[in-house]
Amino acid sequence: MVTTPVDEKYLREGKALMLSTFADVDQLTLVLQAPVKKKLQITKVAQWVALAKLICWEFEQKADLVQVFGEAKVSQNLPAGYTSGVEYGDHTFYFCVAFHPERYSMGVVVKFSAQALAYYLKAKNWQVNDFLQSVQSERYELRLSRIDFDLDFLEPNFTVNGIHKQLKNGIVEVCTEKNTRGVKSLARKPVKLKGFAVDGEVESIYLGSPTSATELRIYWKGREQINRSGSHLDLALKHPNWIRFEAVLKNEYAHQLTDAILKVKNDKQLSDLILNTFIQKYYFRYSKSKKCTTYTTQIKKLISAKSSPLLPLVAEDKNLEKKFVYLLSDSGTISTLYKVLVLWGNDGLDAALKFIGETVQEWDPNDLCMTWLRRHKADTLKSYKTFDDFLRKV
Template identity: 35%
Template structure:
């Protein structure tokens, strides 16, 4: 299965009346933010605006989040620097939740071109400063390690749509002689584009990301993620404002990616299978953008740590082996007695207040569908084993 999507993106808003607004930008900036909030329906889709004391994008001074959510989304500005404008920063998780909530509230899908068109205003100009385009190969047996080895040995090359070879730096994350992530191009501040190819299944499983449930069900999942900044992002923005359909969006995203990144076998000069599949999407008539159901997995991660990293089960096994199942039951009762007098600290209370509604809506990360990692068995007798 091959999926195409926009991942994270950043929009910058600039006042249309800088010559007057600069004298009182601290106030005028807030007015523009409120105007933007209404156009983008942030209060309805995410929740009430709250000023944050930290986590503001670099260089900005005042930032706002919306609702109590587990993802990174921020609208920020600097009261003393009108030239910096207002930054709107969507993480991939935030954009997935925005799309999901918007669909539930307004009973229609929203893609990035719809969103950018929705926030147009006579009071400010807007443009993308960053946009990520991603191809996801799921259960397609596309190996990050193999592609990296082919590139590093010169057996594969990357060319643009005009046939020009990409001479950008190749770098990788290598562990135990295995590559799970590699980059084409520098990730420096002023770089206009780079490509990241990585094991998305591994990343989601290690971080308990918002697509963790999908990841564990797949045999393999490789992502090709192009990051466009500066002039490239600006050009894409102008094109996104012109399109009206998801099919036009599909063609634009595929073309933008493959204009810069196409993989070829050096000796034969033929495109790799995965590049051919990317290009084939342009002419695919039954294509539709996949909408993941984003989930927060922090509680799942805590439970997994208890099951596999805390030493709880080895302790239970020792008790069971020494004192039998009755001893194990007594130990569980002891734990519940200790829990009865436990007093959560402020961090725990704050977490519950923030995520209570989300988890009630999302459902338990345990229960009937979750097989227990350990099935306690009664000991043959209740006498301790000899330790010879």
């Protein structure tokens, strides 16, 4: 079950490193493979197509896709390598179920973007382990081909720029944890470091290669959300220094995590799996003293805590909000209406607003408007229950 427990001690303890740190699963890609026995029976393209459609139907039923997202329709935006697939409902986020009619070895792919996964898990009141456990079937074998883990430090006592400087100058090193016959040890992990600066300050770091099984991005999430008026803007405004550690886990490592997640029984076990993955793959320590950094210390303390630091972040559809703000601030609308007010007073302004209202009511919406409504209407109404709620947030 989805919970957002925040152990009060995290908010009370004196040191800054104990303030508001949360874990989450960001996005995932799942592959459904037909059992080997079924594959050996395939001799024609039509047989695989029929089996693939049956797998898609089985998954759709077990996952309640129509109930959560809406009716299925042919997708024009397919995952790389796949040529036939469907999406569900009308949303701005990406979700797709697809297969290749001539390549049964590729199986059926299920791809959730970060927003789609958060939306789905909230609707089902699930965590990722609940989802994977619920969609298991005798018709297919499932495994992750990619999963992203997040760690959000809402009130960090460190900066992305500072981490970059320490890594670049060798003050801090990245280690990987090894387990030899039950004995854990740390080994220095040479990683490719990239930093991206804005106005001379590094705001985003990449550790590793996009082609490797694991890659870590550390970035200033608060500033990113504020600059973009992102879907988590409200949280970013409360925590402008918010820093995110985002681990991309693919291929064989993602396969291994499938088995581990399927064994998870509660939120605490899931959060510990996420946290331990960061410790095992990206353990940061000072090169000379070998003491771990404050952010690695925080992860270790969260593992030893009794409660779960899971915090599913559900994105809001803020597209209309952006358009409304533009209408009020940058479009010239308010300036024009003010000119009407000065020239003809309140009567003139009332008449102008009445004329605009009547024009809107009589307007025949174009294709662009109708497309927007299909994609945004349902999610916007979930973000803002009433127009008064919308105005308060604007």
